[in-house]
Amino acid sequence: MAAITTAGPSTAASEAFPIAARTTDAVKEYGKGDAMVRALDSITVAFDKGRFSAIMGPSGSGKSTLLHCLAGLDRLTSGTVHIGEVELGSLNDRQLTMLRRVRVGFIFQSFNLVPTLSALDNIVLPLTIAGKKPDAAALAEVVRITGLGDRLKHHPNQLSGGQQQRVAAARALASQPEIIFADEPTGNLDSRASTDLLDFLRHAVTELGQTIIMVTHDPLAAAHADRVVFLADGRVVSEMQAPTADSVLDVMRHLGD
Amino acid sequence: MIGISLRSLLSHKLRLALTTIAVILGVSFVAGTFILTDTINATFTSIFATANAGVAVTVHGHPIAGETGGVGGGQNHPIPTSLLTTVRAVPGVKDAVGNIFREGATLIGHDGTPIGGNGPPTFGANWITNSGISPYRLRSGSAPQQPNDVVVDAGTAAKNGLAVGQTLPIVFLGGVEEHFTITGIAGYGTSDNLAGATIALFTESTAERVLEGQNKYDSILVSAQSGVTDVVLRESIAAALPSYAEAETGQQAAAAAEQSTESTISTFIGTPLLVFAFISLFVGSFLIINTFNILVAQRTRELALLRALGATRAQVMASVLVEAAVTGLVASILGFVVGILIARALLSVFGSASTGGVTLLPRTFIIAVLVGTIVTVIAASLPARRATRIAPVAALAEALPETQPLPRRRIVIGLVIFVLGCAALLVGLFTSAGSKLQLIGAGFLGVFLGVALLAPLLVVPIAIVLGWPVAHVRGAAGILAGQNARRNPRRTALTAAALMIGLALVTCVAVLTDSVRVSTNDAIEGAFRADFIVFTQGPDFNTQAAQALQQDPSLADVTEVRGTSVLIRGSSQGIAAIDPANLGSVLSLTMVSGTASAIASANTAIVDSTEANASGVHLGQLVTFTFPQGASVPVRIGGIYTANALVSGYVVSLATMEPNVPAARDTIVLANAANGVSPSQAEVALHHDVKAFPLLMAMSRSEYRTFVGASLDSFLNLIYTLLAFAIIIAVLGIANTLILSVLERTREIGLLRALGMTRSQTRSMVRWESVIISLLGAVLGLAVGLGLGVAVSGSLHDLGITEIAIPGSNLIFYAIIAGVFGVVAAIFPTIRASRVDILRAITTE
Numbered sequence A: 001m002a003a004i005t006t007a008g009p010s011t012a013a014s015e016a017f018p019i020a021a022r023t024t025d026a027v028k029e030y031g032k033g034d035a036m037v038r039a040l041d042s043i044t045v046a047f048d049k050g051r052f053s054a055i056m057g058p059s060g061s062g063k064s065t066l067l068h069c070l071a072g073l074d075r076l077t078s079g080t081v082h083i084g085e086v087e088l089g090s091l092n093d094r095q096l097t098m099l100r101r102v103r104v105g106f107i108f109q110s111f112n113l114v115p116t117l118s119a120l121d122n123i124v125l126p127l128t129i130a131g132k133k134p135d136a137a138a139l140a141e142v143v144r145i146t147g148l149g150d151r152l153k154h155h156p157n158q159l160s161g162g163q164q165q166r167v168a169a170a171r172a173l174a175s176q177p178e179i180i181f182a183d184e185p186t187g188n189l190d191s192r193a194s195t196d197l198l199d200f201l202r203h204a205v206t207e208l209g210q211t212i213i214m215v216t217h218d219p220l221a222a223a224h225a226d227r228v229v230f231l232a233d234g235r236v237v238s239e240m241q242a243p244t245a246d247s248v249l250d251v252m253r254h255l256g257d
Numbered sequence B: 001m002i003g004i005s006l007r008s009l010l011s012h013k014l015r016l017a018l019t020t021i022a023v024i025l026g027v028s029f030v031a032g033t034f035i036l037t038d039t040i041n042a043t044f045t046s047i048f049a050t051a052n053a054g055v056a057v058t059v060h061g062h063p064i065a066g067e068t069g070g071v072g073g074g075q076n077h078p079i080p081t082s083l084l085t086t087v088r089a090v091p092g093v094k095d096a097v098g099n100i101f102r103e104g105a106t107l108i109g110h111d112g113t114p115i116g117g118n119g120p121p122t123f124g125a126n127w128i129t130n131s132g133i134s135p136y137r138l139r140s141g142s143a144p145q146q147p148n149d150v151v152v153d154a155g156t157a158a159k160n161g162l163a164v165g166q167t168l169p170i171v172f173l174g175g176v177e178e179h180f181t182i183t184g185i186a187g188y189g190t191s192d193n194l195a196g197a198t199i200a201l202f203t204e205s206t207a208e209r210v211l212e213g214q215n216k217y218d219s220i221l222v223s224a225q226s227g228v229t230d231v232v233l234r235e236s237i238a239a240a241l242p243s244y245a246e247a248e249t250g251q252q253a254a255a256a257a258e259q260s261t262e263s264t265i266s267t268f269i270g271t272p273l274l275v276f277a278f279i280s281l282f283v284g285s286f287l288i289i290n291t292f293n294i295l296v297a298q299r300t301r302e303l304a305l306l307r308a309l310g311a312t313r314a315q316v317m318a319s320v321l322v323e324a325a326v327t328g329l330v331a332s333i334l335g336f337v338v339g340i341l342i343a344r345a346l347l348s349v350f351g352s353a354s355t356g357g358v359t360l361l362p363r364t365f366i367i368a369v370l371v372g373t374i375v376t377v378i379a380a381s382l383p384a385r386r387a388t389r390i391a392p393v394a395a396l397a398e399a400l401p402e403t404q405p406l407p408r409r410r411i412v413i414g415l416v417i418f419v420l421g422c423a424a425l426l427v428g429l430f431t432s433a434g435s436k437l438q439l440i441g442a443g444f445l446g447v448f449l450g451v452a453l454l455a456p457l458l459v460v461p462i463a464i465v466l467g468w469p470v471a472h473v474r475g476a477a478g479i480l481a482g483q484n485a486r487r488n489p490r491r492t493a494l495t496a497a498a499l500m501i502g503l504a505l506v507t508c509v510a511v512l513t514d515s516v517r518v519s520t521n522d523a524i525e526g527a528f529r530a531d532f533i534v535f536t537q538g539p540d541f542n543t544q545a546a547q548a549l550q551q552d553p554s555l556a557d558v559t560e561v562r563g564t565s566v567l568i569r570g571s572s573q574g575i576a577a578i579d580p581a582n583l584g585s586v587l588s589l590t591m592v593s594g595t596a597s598a599i600a601s602a603n604t605a606i607v608d609s610t611e612a613n614a615s616g617v618h619l620g621q622l623v624t625f626t627f628p629q630g631a632s633v634p635v636r637i638g639g640i641y642t643a644n645a646l647v648s649g650y651v652v653s654l655a656t657m658e659p660n661v662p663a664a665r666d667t668i669v670l671a672n673a674a675n676g677v678s679p680s681q682a683e684v685a686l687h688h689d690v691k692a693f694p695l696l697m698a699m700s701r702s703e704y705r706t707f708v709g710a711s712l713d714s715f716l717n718l719i720y721t722l723l724a725f726a727i728i729i730a731v732l733g734i735a736n737t738l739i740l741s742v743l744e745r746t747r748e749i750g751l752l753r754a755l756g757m758t759r760s761q762t763r764s765m766v767r768w769e770s771v772i773i774s775l776l777g778a779v780l781g782l783a784v785g786l787g788l789g790v791a792v793s794g795s796l797h798d799l800g801i802t803e804i805a806i807p808g809s810n811l812i813f814y815a816i817i818a819g820v821f822g823v824v825a826a827i828f829p830t831i832r833a834s835r836v837d838i839l840r841a842i843t844t845e
Helices: A063-070 A093-103 A119-123 A125-129 A136-146 A161-174 A191-208 A245-254 B002-011 B013-051 B082-088 B154-160 B204-210 B230-240 B250-298 B300-308 B313-350 B362-388 B408-430 B436-487 B489-526 B544-550 B580-586 B596-600 B609-615 B654-660 B679-690 B701-744 B746-754 B759-795 B808-825 B827-834 B838-843
Strands: A019-030 A037-048 A052-056 A078-083 A104-107 A179-183 A211-215 A227-232 A235-241 B057-061 B093-099 B101-103 B105-107 B122-126 B136-141 B149-153 B167-172 B177-188 B198-202 B219-224 B245-249 B532-535 B555-568 B571-578 B591-594 B604-608 B622-626 B632-641 B650-653 B666-673 B697-700
Touching: A019 A063, A019 A211, A037 A063, A037 A078, A037 A211, A037 A227, A037 A235, A052 A063, A052 A191, A052 A245, A063 A078, A063 A179, A063 A211, A063 B838, A093 A104, A093 B759, A104 A161, A119 A125, A119 A136, A119 A161, A125 A161, A125 B436, A136 A161, A136 A191, A161 A179, A161 A191, A179 A191, A191 A211, A227 A245, A235 A245, B002 B013, B002 B313, B013 B250, B013 B313, B013 B362, B013 B701, B057 B230, B057 B250, B082 B093, B082 B219, B082 B230, B093 B122, B105 B198, B122 B204, B136 B149, B149 B154, B149 B167, B154 B177, B177 B198, B198 B204, B219 B230, B230 B245, B230 B250, B245 B250, B250 B300, B250 B313, B250 B362, B250 B436, B250 B489, B250 B701, B300 B313, B313 B362, B408 B436, B408 B759, B436 B489, B436 B759, B489 B701, B489 B759, B489 B808, B532 B679, B532 B701, B544 B555, B544 B666, B544 B679, B555 B580, B555 B654, B555 B679, B571 B580, B571 B654, B580 B596, B580 B666, B596 B604, B596 B632, B596 B650, B604 B609, B609 B632, B632 B654, B650 B654, B666 B679, B679 B697, B697 B701, B701 B746, B701 B759, B701 B808, B701 B827, B746 B759, B746 B838, B759 B808, B759 B827, B808 B827
Parallel strands: A052 A211, A052 A227, A104 A179, A179 A211, B122 B198, B149 B177, B571 B650, B604 B632
Antiparallel strands: A019 A037, A019 A078, A227 A235, B057 B219, B057 B245, B093 B219, B101 B122, B105 B122, B105 B167, B136 B177, B149 B198, B167 B177, B532 B666, B532 B697, B555 B571, B555 B622, B555 B666, B591 B632, B604 B650, B622 B632
C-alpha cells in the first residue's frame, strides 16, 4: 500500500517539465440509458514534455480510451483535452486531422502498415500525406537507430513482426511530432522484439527528447517509462515515478488485474 | 450448410447490392425484349384473327423470283381481275372480292408533312363492299363512292385530327399530291388500326389507278356458302386456279401472315435486342465473378474454419453457389418485373402498337429466371472453386498474401482463347464460310475473353504509366491510388475488362461508321459527277419526279436510277439500271476492262471486279438474269469496273430492265445544272420542282455528303443507346469493386486518417483509383476496338468500303468519358471511404 499515492490534483506533472498534453475532468460515455458505460470518469491528468509516460490499468479501465481522446482520435463527452495549448474539443474534423498530421505520431498494437508500400515509403507516409519532403538527415538518423537500413525496400509482408513494429515506430518519429502515442505497442511482439522496441523508444526520449505516452498492460514495458499512471474504472487511481517491473506488478495486483 | 450460406448472404446484403442490380439490368433487357416482341406479335395476331373472321379462303399469287413475301403484299405474283370470275364460279363460293393492299399511299397531315414520317408503312387499299368479307368496319361517315373519296383508319384519324368532310392530300409512290375528301373513318376488324400503319381506302377503280394495279389484285378474298367447310372450299378453288396462284384457308392465311410478321419482328427487333441483352449479361458476369472472388477472399478464415470443423470441399463449394443462386434468383425475378416496365416504356415510345397491356408468356418468366440464375451461378463457380482450395490451416494463419502471380496455365488458356477468337473472327469476316455471323460472334467473344484473361498481365505496367501523372498531381492520395489499382491485378483487370467490352464495341462501330463515311465521301467526290441527287428514305418512287425535272430548263442530264432483284445462278441479287446516254455525265466509274457505255447495247451489263472475281465472270460472258416476273434474259458482260460505296454489282440500261419489271420505280434521280445556269440557280429551281413531291429530298453533292454523315451518326447513336446497359453495368462494376475494396481496407483507411490524411484526400485516393481502373478499361477497349473495327471494315472492301478511317476525336472522347465514368463510379465508394470511423478501423481486430 505504501507505494500507492492517492489520486487527485497531485497527479499534475512535476514543475520541472513543461506539459505536452493534459485532460481536465475528462468524461467519456458510451451508449445510452441502462446500457451506458462511463469509460472515463472525470479524469484530470497531465503528461510532461520530453518524458516517457505509461498508462496502465486492468482491462476496461479506460486506458485506451484515454489515449484515443488525448490523441484526437476520439472526442470526450465532457471535459477538455489539450495538446500543448490547443484544446481539441474546439477543433473541427479537418483541424483535428491537421493536428494529427503535424503534431502527433502513432504506434499501434497491430502494426498497421500500408501493405502496398515499402518500409521506407511507410516511414515517410505521414510526410507524403502532408505533401512534405522528408528531412534527409533526420530520416537517416531514424533509420539508423531503428536498424532498418537493409530492410527499407521490403514490403510489410516480407518483414517479421518486430521489424514491422520498428517500421511503425520509425514512421511515428520521422515526422518529428510533439508527442508519440503508443497503444500496446508490444502486444503482438515476442519478448526479444518487445525489448528491442522499448529500448528504441527509451532511446528516442533520452537522446532525441521525444515525448511518448504509451498504454500497456505489461509491467516489463511500463518499467521502461519515466512515470506510470494507473487507471481503474475510468479514474486515475495511482501513479509512480521511475517504475520497475516489480513495483508496477505490485500496484497492478492491488488493482485486481 | 445452406443455413450458413443464407446467413452469409444476409450479412453481405450491401456487398451484393450492386451485383444484384447488374443481374437485374441484364435480365430486364432479356425479359423486356421478349415481352416487347410478344406484345407486338399478339397485337398482330388479334388483328388478323378479328379482321379476317369472314374470310374462308384467300387466293394469291406465288412469291415471285428474287423476292420474299411480306406483310404488305405486292411481292407476290399479281392476280388478274379476270380470275375473280373464275373463283366466283367455283361451287360452294358465296362471294369473292378482289383485294388491293399495297404500300405507297402517304397521307399528308394538316401541318403539310407526311403522316408517320419514315416510320410505319403507309398502305393504300380498295374499299371492300361486302361487309361479310371485308376487314374494314365503318365507324363513321360512309364508304368511298366517288373517285376522290377516301376512308381512313380510325387510329390515324384520331392521332392526326382527321374528320369526315375534310380534304386530305395524299401522295402515291413518292409522286405528287392528290386531294381527296374524307367520307368515312373505319376500323381494321375491331382494332382502330393495323398496328400503327396508316390505311387509306378508295373505290376499286381509284385504288387500281393510284396504286398502279390496273386490272390486277393482290389477292381474292372468298366467303363460303353455309355448310361448306373452309378446307373443302380451298380444295375446290385450288383446282380451278392457274399455276401462278394458290389458295389458302382463312386460318392458313392468318397463320402465314402471323408467321411472316413474327419473323420480321424477330429479325429487326428481337434478335438485335437479344444480342445487346447478351452483351449486358456477359459484362454483368464479370461483375459477379469479381464480387464472389472478393467475398470468398474476405471469408477465407470463416471457410477455412468450416473446413477445419469437417466441412468437405463440396460443401464449401455449395455454400458459395447457394449464395449465388439465391442472389441470381432474386435478381432475376426483379429483372423480370423491370423488364415489364421497359417493354411498356418502349411500347409507349413506339406509340401505336400497344393496345393496352403487355403480353406476359410463362416462357418469358422461365427464360428470365433461368438466364439470370444460371449466369450468376456459372460466374460464381470460378470463385467457388477457389473457395474449395482454401486449406483448413488458413483459419489460423495471418491474412493471406493479397496477390498471387498469374498462373502460367491461365496465361496459356488466355492466349489460346484469344488466338482462336481472332481466327474465328477473320474466317467469319473474310471467307464465305457458311455460318459467318456465328463465327464473327464467337470471334468477338473469344477476343474479349482472351483479353480479359490476359489483362492482369497488363494491369501493372499500364497502371504505372497511368498512375504516374496522378501521383504527381495528387501527392500521397495519387501515389496510393496507383498502388491500390495494381495491388490486386486480377480484380482490377476483371473490373476494367467489363468496361473494355462496351468501349471496344463502341470503338469498333465508330471505326466502321467512319470508314463508311470516308469511303462514301470518296465515292461522292470520285464516282459521283452529278451536281444533284433526288431520293427518298421510303420505298422507291414513281417516275413523276424524273419527268418533272426533265421539263426544267435549269437542269440537264436528269438520270433515273432504278433497282430490282434478279436471280443469278440461283441466288437473289440486286441490280441497278441507268440511262446510258447520261451515264458519263452523272457517274464516273473506274473501269478495269471494257467500257461503261457498253450497257447502251441491249441486254448488256457491267459488273464490279470483286463480284466478277467472286463468281468467275469475265468480259464478254453471257449471264442469265431471271427477272421477278419470270423472264430469263441472257445478259452479256460488257465491262468490269471498280466498286465504290455508291455503285457496286451489276448495272444495266433502263431499256434492258424496263420490259422485265412490272412498274417503273426510281431509287434515285441524278441531275446536273444546265449549261449557262449557275449551280445555285439550278439548286433553287430543283428545290422548287421537288416541293411538289412531299416524300422526296433533293440535295447538292455536299449536302448529300452531310446527310450520309448524319445518318451514320444516328446509327452510331443507336449503338450507343443499345450498349448503354452494358456500359452502365461496367460502371456499376467499378463502383462495386471499389466499395468492396474500401470495406476490405477499412483498417488501412483508418490508419491513413489517423496519420493525418484528410477526408478529401481519402476521397481523392479512391476517386483516382477508380479513374485509373476506368482508363485501363479505356486503353484496353480502344486497342481491342480498333483491332476489331479495322478487321470488320476491311472485310467490307467488297461493298465499297475502300478506306479504313480511325476517328481520332471519337477515341479521345471515349477515353475522357471513361475517366468521367471513373469519377461517377467512385461517388459512393468515396463517401464510404471518407466516413470510415478511424477508431473502430484501427482498434477492431
